[in-house]
Amino acid sequence: MRKPEDLLAQGDGLLVVDVQRDFCPGGALPIPEGDEVVPVINRWIESALKKTLPIYYSRDWHPEGHPSFEKNGGDWPLHCVQGTPGADFHDDLLLVPAAVVIAKGVRFDQDQLSVFDQTGFAEKLRRDGVKRLWVAGLALDVCVRATALDGVRAGFDIGVVVPACRPVTPAGGEAALDAMRAAGVQLLGDNG
Numbered sequence: 001m002r003k004p005e006d007l008l009a010q011g012d013g014l015l016v017v018d019v020q021r022d023f024c025p026g027g028a029l030p031i032p033e034g035d036e037v038v039p040v041i042n043r044w045i046e047s048a049l050k051k052t053l054p055i056y057y058s059r060d061w062h063p064e065g066h067p068s069f070e071k072n073g074g075d076w077p078l079h080c081v082q083g084t085p086g087a088d089f090h091d092d093l094l095l096v097p098a099a100v101v102i103a104k105g106v107r108f109d110q111d112q113l114s115v116f117d118q119t120g121f122a123e124k125l126r127r128d129g130v131k132r133l134w135v136a137g138l139a140l141d142v143c144v145r146a147t148a149l150d151g152v153r154a155g156f157d158i159g160v161v162v163p164a165c166r167p168v169t170p171a172g173g174e175a176a177l178d179a180m181r182a183a184g185v186q187l188l189g190d191n192g
C-alpha cells in the first residue's frame, strides 16, 4: 500500500469515521477486526499532522431514544449512547486535540449514517480549503459508504483508504466498494 506521506497533499483533509469502542471487538455492536484499523489510521493521522492538514473525527453519538435502536423500532442493538464508555473513541486511536469532532446520529426522527447528513460538514470543509477528503474507519458498508457517496455529491474528491476500514459483513463490504467505485470514489487498496 502506498504510504500516506506520498499521497497527502495541500488541499487534502482526513476524516476518521466512528472508530469507537462499541464498534470494535468487545463492544456492543462489534465489527469483525474493527480494532485493526487503528494502527493504519494512526499512520495517516501522523502524516496529516506533519503536513498540517485538517483532521476530522466523526462519532456515532446517540440519545437513548434514538430511532436506530431495536427497542425504538430500528435495526441495531443499543450502541454509542451519548456519554457512555462504549461511545468513546478506541483507546489506541491517536486523538489530535485541535481536530474537529462531528457528532452524528443525534436526531430523534432519523439516523444519520453519512457524516455529511445535516451536520454542516461540507461547509466546514469548504471553509478549511479542503478539496480532496481521505476517509477511513467503520463500518465500510454503512457509514463510510454513505459518507463517501455524499462527499462526491457535495463536490469533493473522495478517497477511501480501504485497508483502514472494515465492513459489518464481507458481502456488504464488496457491495460498498462497487457502489463507491461506480460513483467515482478513489479506492486506495492493498496495491495502492
Ligand SMILES: [Zn+2]
Residues within 6 Å of the ligand: 060, 062, 068, 076, 079, 080, 105
Ligand atoms: Zn449508530
